[in-house]
Amino acid sequence: MSALKLERGASSHSAYDLRNPNADVEERHTLAVLVENEPGVLARVIGLFSGRGYNIDSLTVAEVDHSGHTSRITVVTRGTPAVIEQIKAQLGRIVPVHEVHDLTVEGPSVERELGLFKVSGKGDKRVEALRIAEIFRANVVDSTLTSFVFEITGAPEKLDAFADLMRPLGLSDLARTGVAALARGDLAAAPVAGG
Amino acid sequence: MSREMTGARMVVEALRDQGVDTVFGYPGGAVLPIYDEIFQQNDITHVLVRHEQGAVHMAEGYARSTGKPGVVLVTSGPGATNAVTGLTDALLDSIPLVVLSGQVPTFLIGTDGFQEADTVGITRPCTKHNWLVKDTDKLADTLHRAFDVATSGRPGPVLVDIPKDVQFASGTYQPPKAAAPRNPRRDAVASDAVLQLVELLEKAERPILYTGGGVINAGPEASRLLRELADGAGIPVTSTLMGLGAYPASGKNWLGMLGMHGLYEANLAMHGCDLMINLGARFDDRITGRVADFSPGSIKAHVDVDPSSINKVIHVDLPIVGDVGAVLRQIVDLWSSRGRQTNRAALGKWWEQIEGWKAKNCLNFRNSDQIIKPQHAMQRLEALTKGRDRYITTEVGQHQMWAAQYLGFDEPNRWMTSGGLGTMGYGLPASIGVQMAHPEALVINVAGDASWLMNMQEMGTAIQFRLPVKQFILNNERLGMVRQWQQLLHGERYSQSWSDSLPDFVKLAEAFGCKGAQVKDPKDLDDAIQQMIDYDGPFILDVLIEKHENCFPMIPSGKPHNEMLLGEAAELGVIETGGAVLV
Missing domain, CATH: 3.40.50.970 (Thiamin diphosphate (ThDP)-binding fold, Pyr/PP domains)
Structure with a gap:
């Protein structure tokens, strides 16, 4: 054997060797991808995931800076550490992608999702649905004598729990936005123009 | 100086301003205005191909042999879809191409018009980037940007889809900006990584340079620096199929190509090295064989302009993201300033081992005076x-x-x-x-x-x-x-x-x-x-030629480097019996 040695993580410019590259345990990562809002940019991002066989748990996109035509794509994905690194590097190659942030490793972050839940029913079930909605701080945004539409915001797990509770009470339809996320603290991934 | 002109004229103007002398193409309905402009000038030679796939491969040949981007002009629909194989080829081999395609007029897009295809949709995964230009005023800027994207960083093919009404309409032509491109080259490299690499190089007992197309793409200076480093430090050099010529085949440190049909000495040296320096190659599956057994005992450094190449297939110990030429410059300068040290004694032994592998004469074959081998x-x-x-x-x-x-x-x-x-x-x-x-x-x-x-x-x-x-x-x-x-x-x-x-x-x-x-x-x-x-x-x-000749050496798919098939070189007695098939 050779006497050559190189300490892991010794090269400060690289984050690649900080985690075990051979780990085969899948991790869930939330990525914030800042893109030029030009035609086809979302197709490029989605095409990358499907073309290279990566997973998408959730994806949200909207223009966040109208004057600068910048959109923010929040994508929740799964993969081994090596795959996650590869996803970030591949996203970085897309020409209209300005920045890729891995909110899962860059520090604490908040994740929120909005859901609309339609619960249909009468009598006790209807009362119970309303009571649970209050506990979850869900708002009633539409009401008939036989239905409610609840609006609820929270972490994806909270929306999952709400759906589980509403299912036996007459949950008949639901829509979820997918995750939007920001880093905690005063560090801005995408400083807002004029902000 | 900005001037008013039609979109079609802008195309020719932009090509001229980008220094293009040759365009490979085939006319059709949706590019007639551009062909009309080509007819009326003499600066750019148009090569009329017989099939659009041919045009793209011609542009690739032009680009690879000159280092300049190749330019292609095709019509909408089948013209563009025929170009897809060539675009994919250029993407995988990182060849700079600018492909211009005609498109049906903007008001017909989405109506299944004659010779309409969703060209940007079809070519999105086989280009580095592509654009559909719907406004003549944006055409010139997009064309200049296309040349910048095709040639900067890791080169690749781009496509600009130009609807026919955009070619007819008038707009303002802007010449290329001298300003910095939006994708700056990654020339700045962390110097601590270069220092680490040089330190490893000085101590390495069994180093090898594994070079790829990135050295060619980095320009002739990168090849010169590679020779200076390899010859100065006495390090053996092997190359992928893409990188042949970066280090001369007549050079004293040349081991020949590596990989599935690479030379025995090159693959065995890759397997047995203690320091692998990958310059602009990407650990392709034709190179690595079985990943789990790839060069098991080595420290691996990888220099590549594209961060996504690093750790994609093989986990490396020392990644350096940067233009291979710029990084080689830093390595050679630093290594020289530290006195050009190497582990001389160990290198001598390493070369002895390599000479032993070379003695197998793996390209030996049984010639014939009856039939051409x-x-x-x-x-x-x-x-x-x-x-x-x-x-x-x-x-x-x-x-x-x-x-x-x-x-x-x-x-x-x-x-x-x-x-x-x-x-x-x-x-x-x-x-x-x-x-x-x-x-x-x-x-x-x-x-x-x-x-x-x-x-x-x-x-x-x-x-x-x-x-x-x-x-x-x-x-x-x-x-x-x-x-x-x-x-x-x-x-x-x-x-x-x-x-x-x-x-x-x-x-x-x-x-x-x-x-x-x-x-x-x-x-x-x-x-x-x-x-x-x-x-x-x-x-x-x-x-x-002989109809049933097989190509050896060969690493069967899924096998490691030290399980090469040697074919006739083995039967000819240069390898001991028993090891005749698997070595």
Whole structure:
């Protein structure tokens, strides 16, 4: 054997060797991808995931800076550490992608999702649905004598729990936005123009 | 200086401002305004191809042999879809191309108009980037940006889709900005990583330089620096198929190509090294074999301009993201300033070990005086063309590997072959693109009979433009590489792997209006090659070779480097019995 040695993580410019590259345990990562809002940019991002066989748990996109035509794509994905690194590097190659942030490793972050839940029913079930909605701080945004539409915001797990509770009470339809996320603290991934 | 003009004129103006001298293309309804402008100028030569796939491969040949971007012009619909194979080929081999396609007018987009295709949608995954230009005022800027994206960082193909009404409409032309490109080159490299690499280099007992197409793409200075480093430090050099010529085949440290059909000494050195320095290569599966057993004992450094190449296949210990030329400059400077130290004693032993591997003479084959062996044909081609201003293109298959094994390249940009995508039909059009860029050079396409047929219509282009490309067809009346795999891995069931009803290549040459010859007796081979070289025009040489020759050495798929098949070199007694098949 050779006497050559190189300490892991010794090269400060690289984050690649900080985690075990051979780990085969899948991790869930939330990525914030800042893109030029030009035609086809979302197709490029989605095409990358499907073309290279990566997973998408959730994806949200909207223009966040109208004057600068910048959109923010929040994508929740799964993969081994090596795959996650590869996803970030591949996203970085897309020409209209300005920045890729891995909110899962860059520090604490908040994740929120909005859901609309339609619960249909009468009598006790209807009362119970309303009571649970209050506990979850869900708002009633539409009401008939036989239905409610609840609006609820929270972490994806909270929306999952709400759906589980509403299912036996007459949950008949639901829509979820997918995750939007920001880093905690005063560090801005995408400083807002004029902000 | 901005000026008013039509979109069609802007295209020609932008090409001229970008220094384009040659465009490969084919007209059609949706690009007629641009062709009208091409008709009215003399700065840019338009090469009329016979099929759009040919145009893209020609542009690739042009780009690879010059280092400049290749430019293609095609019409909408089928014109654009025919370009897809070439775009994918250029993407996988990182070749800078700018492809301009016509599109139906903006008001017809989405109506399934005549010759309408969703060109940007179709080509999105096979370009580095693409654009649909809907506003003539944005056309000039988009075209300049296209050249910037194609050539900066890791080069690649781009496509600009231009609807016909945008070509007719008038707008403001903007010349290219001198300002910094939006994708700055990654020249700045962390100096601590370079320092670590130099320290490893000074101590390494069994180092190896594993070079790839990135060295070629980084320009001639990168190749010069590679030679300075390898020769100065006495480090063996091997290269991928894409990187041949960066380090000269005549250089003292040259081990030959590595990989599936690479040389025994190159693969064994990769397997046994303690420091692997990957310069602009990407650990392709044809290189690594079984990933789990790839060079198990080495520290691996990887220099690449594209961060996504790093740790994609093989986890490396020392990643350096940067232009290979810029990083090599830093390595050579730092290593020199520290006194150009190496682990001399250990290197001596390492070379002894390598010489032992070289002694196996892995490219040995049993020659014949009855029938032309393809390896012999390559050796004679090499002998009779060496020292000339020579460019080689290839198709894909056995002949491609024999060419890579037996031909020597002493300079970069002299070897054009479809590596990543493995596109049969690449070589003939590529040879035409090379000859356009180097009218006086000797350009030879080493081909197989099956591959050559895939784009043989481009002989018409060669004749029309008086391009004296030499078509050197190793004719075994087989799909040789397919046949080889069927023999070795599919129980000798030769399913659909022979070329039935082949044309008479000599008559075909005459039909196209050039010259051809057939040779089948080994003693006539030299004269035939000489006749091909001396002929003042395109030439098709049909070389009838041994039909069942296999290409060795070979690492079967999924095997590690130290389990190479050596073929006849083993049977010829250079390898001990018992190790005859698996070494």
